[in-house]
Amino acid sequence: MSRDWGLGFSLREINLDIREGEYFVLLGPTAAGKTLLLEMIAGFYAPDQGVIWIGGVEATRLPPEKREVGFVYQDYALFPHLTAGAHVAFGLRLRGRPDAREKADRLLEKLGVTYLAKRRIQTLSGGEQQRVAIARALATEPRVLLLDEPLSSLDLKTQEKTRGMLRRVQRDLGVTVVHVTHNQSEAMVLADRIGVIMDGELIQVGPPSEVFTRPLTRKAAEFLGVENILPGRIVSSREGIAVIDLDGTEVQVVTHLKDGPVEVFIRPEDIILSDNPISTSARNLLTSEVVEVNVEGALARVFLERGITALITRRSAEEMEIRPGRRLFATFKATAPHVIPRDGGDF
Amino acid sequence: MRPKGFYIWMGAAGSILLLFSFVTIFNMIFTQFLDPMGLLGAITDSSVLASIWLTIYASILATLIAVVSGTPLAYILARKEFPGKRLVESLVDLPLIVPHTVAGIALLMVFGSHGLIGQFSPVRFVDALPGIVVAMLFVSSPFFINSAREGFQSVDPRLEWVARTLGADPWTAFLRVSLPLASRHILVGAIMSWARGISEFGAVIVIAYYPMIAPTLIWDRFLTTGLKASAPISVLLILICMTIFVSLRILARGDQS
Numbered sequence: 001m002s003r004d005w006g007l008g009f010s011l012r013e014i015n016l017d018i019r020e021g022e023y024f025v026l027l028g029p030t031a032a033g034k035t036l037l038l039e040m041i042a043g044f045y046a047p048d049q050g051v052i053w054i055g056g057v058e059a060t061r062l063p064p065e066k067r068e069v070g071f072v073y074q075d076y077a078l079f080p081h082l083t084a085g086a087h088v089a090f091g092l093r094l095r096g097r098p099d100a101r102e103k104a105d106r107l108l109e110k111l112g113v114t115y116l117a118k119r120r121i122q123t124l125s126g127g128e129q130q131r132v133a134i135a136r137a138l139a140t141e142p143r144v145l146l147l148d149e150p151l152s153s154l155d156l157k158t159q160e161k162t163r164g165m166l167r168r169v170q171r172d173l174g175v176t177v178v179h180v181t182h183n184q185s186e187a188m189v190l191a192d193r194i195g196v197i198m199d200g201e202l203i204q205v206g207p208p209s210e211v212f213t214r215p216l217t218r219k220a221a222e223f224l225g226v227e228n229i230l231p232g233r234i235v236s237s238r239e240g241i242a243v244i245d246l247d248g249t250e251v252q253v254v255t256h257l258k259d260g261p262v263e264v265f266i267r268p269e270d271i272i273l274s275d276n277p278i279s280t281s282a283r284n285l286l287t288s289e290v291v292e293v294n295v296e297g298a299l300a301r302v303f304l305e306r307g308i309t310a311l312i313t314r315r316s317a318e319e320m321e322i323r324p325g326r327r328l329f330a331t332f333k334a335t336a337p338h339v340i341p342r343d344g345g346d347f
Numbered sequence: 348m349r350p351k352g353f354y355i356w357m358g359a360a361g362s363i364l365l366l367f368s369f370v371t372i373f374n375m376i377f378t379q380f381l382d383p384m385g386l387l388g389a390i391t392d393s394s395v396l397a398s399i400w401l402t403i404y405a406s407i408l409a410t411l412i413a414v415v416s417g418t419p420l421a422y423i424l425a426r427k428e429f430p431g432k433r434l435v436e437s438l439v440d441l442p443l444i445v446p447h448t449v450a451g452i453a454l455l456m457v458f459g460s461h462g463l464i465g466q467f468s469p470v471r472f473v474d475a476l477p478g479i480v481v482a483m484l485f486v487s488s489p490f491f492i493n494s495a496r497e498g499f500q501s502v503d504p505r506l507e508w509v510a511r512t513l514g515a516d517p518w519t520a521f522l523r524v525s526l527p528l529a530s531r532h533i534l535v536g537a538i539m540s541w542a543r544g545i546s547e548f549g550a551v552i553v554i555a556y557y558p559m560i561a562p563t564l565i566w567d568r569f570l571t572t573g574l575k576a577s578a579p580i581s582v583l584l585i586l587i588c589m590t591i592f593v594s595l596r597i598l599a600r601g602d603q604s
Contacts, residue, residue: 039508042508042512043511043512044508044511063511063516063517064508064511064512065511065512065513065514065515065516067512069512070512070513071508071509071512073505073509077503077505077506077508077509079506079510079524079528080528081527081528090510090513090523091513091514094513094514094515094519095514136509136513137512137513139513140513140514142512
């Protein structure tokens, strides 16, 4: 489906099949269109073209109240005039459920916040507000729970606790979750599958292990933390191992590609730095000069010439006396890089 | 150092306006208190009491109409973008700049016996309660609509969206979420609109000199008998309206907390 919002933003040809009962994370940078996609699933906006199916029902033209979805916004969008208990009972009362109150209490109990029932939401902490928002959304037993950056307004410690809570609740209730975030570790921990979305386009869908190690495009690779993106050309290929010319140096890489211009993605933690050429099972050795060293807590990021970045511990950097101007050897295994075809031959 | 002098100067300049209003109103009240018999005379004059009651009552009717029709209008103005919205907004504010005598004449041309609507209407507007109500409604509606619109604008539309996912249709979402959250603005708007209706004179006398509302009666007494006859009625009207106005404002505030 597609929708053009004018003002230069649109969601383009989103083709996405989310499985029943799965925890699906939509991962993308700010302003990628994640929230808008979520709001279209909920029915707050209609697509210009295309269709939305929810649980075997064509929902494209259904109003939000007929879609059986629950929605939790980043800032929770709680009702300022209601107590926490009334929030949870809100949807149940609309359905005329006589046991609305008791069911609401049970849900608050499940989320460990029974004591909040009579409190007005202005008096709640961020974490408590979030639980109320989740309980409110789950009360009506939706088919799909839509979470818009549910963790990003919480402090780090509450975030960790809440991750566990989200997964537990999702498994217990068997509800399908679509969780939007820009946070990679959040996606890695929570997701059954991840959809990477950038500039209104769904770039890649797959399990976390695949998405993070095998990004499909250069932009996705950059966003997902692949810091070494090296242009090259396949010189020869045998038994699934290609020899690639990286700006004058030949390296061996495992890839199904046979020829042509390529881009080689290597995560910075997969690069080993040494003073001397070392003899290991790793098949690739590049020499390069250190440009800059950035210490980041216990880690150090070493920027080398030719656009190579390596992530090593700060202690290694200190013991090897790595500083700008030093010539080093950068080693990586043939299985470390991920190779994609590159448009056009020039680099 | 600077803030102190700054606020003293700002306060000094601002107090000119404050004193102006205060002196004008309370001078009249205090002067009248020196002549309690005059005030007593006004209180016991049945035509005075009838006119004050008529003023309050007619303005309540005008406000009710403003609330019933103005609330949906305010909601649409707060939530929707549509071609011609600027024009509609200007139309809402138009009564604020039209001189009141002009408003009265315009109303007469619509609701008068030979007017656009008046000629077909079974209800008589000229020199009758309905005429007073339409005149008050015309001048007071912007106060209500603008306040109610601000109220709806202050409600995040996403609250309604979330209510929709919980099973509320658009009507229920409006009644359960937006309306209660805008209620204070709506109440304040209604009070302002009611107060504005009471204070209207120019538009009313053109379409309905009789039955006399209090401002008309005061004008009439002033012309026929002079200041001494009109001042006690003015003070009485001011005291009654101030009491109601202040109590309603307190009520509206209490509603929020």
